[in-house]
Amino acid sequence: MSSARLERWIERKLRLRHVELVAELYDSRSILKAARRLNLTQPTLSKALQDVEATLGLTLFERTNRGLSPTAYGEIFARHAKIVLAQLRHAAEELESLRVGYSGKVTVGTLLAASASILPDAIARLKKERPGVTVSVVVGTYDILMPSLLAGDLDMVLGRLPEEGRKRELLYEEFYAEPICLVTRPGHPLLRRRRLGLRDLVNEAWLLPLPETALRRQVERAFLEANAPVPRNVIESVSILTNRVLLRKSDCIGVMPYHVALDDIEHGLLSILPVKLKSIETPVGAILRAPGELPPAAAALFEYLRLAAKDVPSARL
DNA sequence: ACGGAACGCCTGTTAACTCT
DNA sequence: AGAGTTAACAGGCGTTCCGT
CATH class of the missing domain: 1.10.10.10 (Winged helix-like DNA-binding domain superfamily/Winged helix DNA-binding domain)
Incomplete structure (x- = not known):
């Protein structure tokens, strides 16, 4: 034709x-x-x-x-077709927002890193200001969430930003740099050790993210840089619920984004191992479709995310 | 245990028809 | 004319059964 x-x-x-x-x-x-x-x-x-x-x-x-x-x-x-339909939904939301005041829907995809820190904070602020807004949170891995974002099913994706392979049709906004820490149950014998490096931990049981994740590659790189072999005794899990309980009930060592672990550390449920992982620090932020304007409710949440990011405590490692 | 035939299930299309 | 329905039909895949 x-x-x-x-x-x-x-x-x-x-x-x-x-x-x-x-x-x-x-x-x-x-x-x-x-x-x-x-x-x-x-x-x-x-x-x-x-x-x-x-x-x-x-x-x-x-x-x-x-x-x-x-x-x-x-x-x-x-x-x-999906983008056209999403755009029309947003148009309807905007009209409705104007008619009734604040309303609408935001659909956010989240990777592990942002879930525990800025997102709950931003949602709480948004709901306080605009109780009529519905927030829908979808948890997933990068591979699952990105197609949904591109298809218009999600308004934004939050989490660790990829440092390479960024797409031209997407916008990336960095909120803060997220350090990674090693965590164990409180009272773990290793916590009493005065000098501790990755080489001392090779033979421990490890709880690691899945092999295809960026975090896993970074951890393995850290071992290489420390001239240490990669651990063999490994449990692979992305289930935060499983990981938290496993860490508390066993002697294994976990790898967590600092702000994900922070709440448990403050409540005495987990402890940070005093091992420096200086090379593992990645930007956490939001990924949006470009150029397209965010619908009003999503734009509001985005502003609260920026505000929440400013309040993220800096890491004490 | 293996291989082939028979069968049901699921998926799709076309044709003829109705309703607005 | 357009959008929908029911009925009849075709084809691939998985399961079951049966003979070797």
Whole structure:
């Protein structure tokens, strides 16, 4: 299809309905499932999809007996469809905010680092100021949250910022530098040792983040820099609940962002091992879609995040 | 234990029809 | 004309059954 014809098609034939359908089909990977969610029957949706594809002259989804799989064209159309829908939701929120005062919804993706420090603080401030705003927090890893951010499902992602491989279509704002500390249960025999380095800890049991994470690589680099072999006795877990209990009930050594550990340390539930890890300090901040303006509720939360970041206590290691 | 046939389930499409 | 429905049908995959 020529671009002129395509533009005319968008003006005359493309309905918001089509955009909605393609987005739903993309998410559910099945005509039947999408039809159920949209309260339509399967043949209707099948036909609607055929209409869109016929007019575009492009196949958006390959049909299989296991459902749909998006083609390269489908990937592009669905990505834009979701952004258009998110934008319209934000428009509705903004209108509603104006009508009733403060309201709207913010959806935040969070990685471990920000969860314990600035996010609860910022949410508390936001809710105090704007009780009508709904805040939805999604916890996940970088790999899971970034596609959601790009697709318009999340307003922002908080956490440790990647230092390489940053995307041009995203904005990165650093809030503070997060040191990493080694933690154990209080009363751990190692805490009585006067001089302690990574080389003394190689044979201990370690509780480490998963191998594909940046933090894990940094820890392993720290061992290399200390001329020490990487520990062999390792438990891999990203479950903060599991980790906290495990640390308290065993003698293993954990690796935690300082501000995640801080609350437990202040309550005497964990202790910091006096080992210097000077090379492990990474920026914590927010990732946003660029350029697009944040909807009002999300913009408000973002401002409170900036304020909360200023109050983050500096590390005493 | 292995391999093939039969079957049901799930997914999709087309055709004919109704309603607005 | 457009959007929806029901009915009938086609095809792939996994499971079950049965013979070797």
